[in-house]
Amino acid sequence: QVQLVESGGGLVQAGDSLRVSCAFSGRTFSRYVMGWFRQAPGKEREFVAAIGWSNGTTRYADSVKGRFTISRDNTKITVYLQMNSLKPEDTAVYYCAARPLAIVVVPSLYDYWGQGTQVTVSS
Numbered sequence: 364q365v366q367l368v369e370s371g372g373g374l375v376q377a378g379d380s381l382r383v384s385c386a387f388s389g390r391t392f393s394r395y396v397m398g399w400f401r402q403a404p405g406k407e408r409e410f411v412a413a414i415g416w417s418n419g420t421t422r423y424a425d426s427v428k429g430r431f432t433i434s435r436d437n438t439k440i441t442v443y444l445q446m447n448s449l450k451p452e453d454t455a456v457y458y459c460a461a462r463p464l465a466i467v468v469v470p471s472l473y474d475y476w477g478q479g480t481q482v483t484v485s486s
Contacts, residue, residue, distance in 0.1 A: 372480030385459030
């Protein structure tokens with residue numbers, strides 16, 4: 364059973380940077396696609412970024428492209444989301460998710476989820 368634990372959220376000002384992390388356990392990390400999603404109050408959970416398991420292929424939502432960077436450390440069994448130039452509209456609970464095989468952007472196609480970490484960006 365895969366377990367995911369996010370950390371690193373917090374309250375920042377617009378324009379600041381923040382890095383959130385997701386620790387993975389329970390299976391072979393390198394065989395899973397890792398994704399980040401977010402959910403703001405009253406909104407649907409939305410795709411933010413994902414990284415492949417083999418060659419580091421990445422994919423980003425248009426709203427974060429050029430500002431956010433997803434990376435993974437297969438020795439530390441952790442995936443990161445570096446968020447720069449944060450905006451108030453980035454405020455949400457950020458969730459880490461895992462699935463085997465290919466990168467997809469649909470939340471329901473991910474098998475495992477963390478509990479989420481709150482990111483709040485003040486204007």
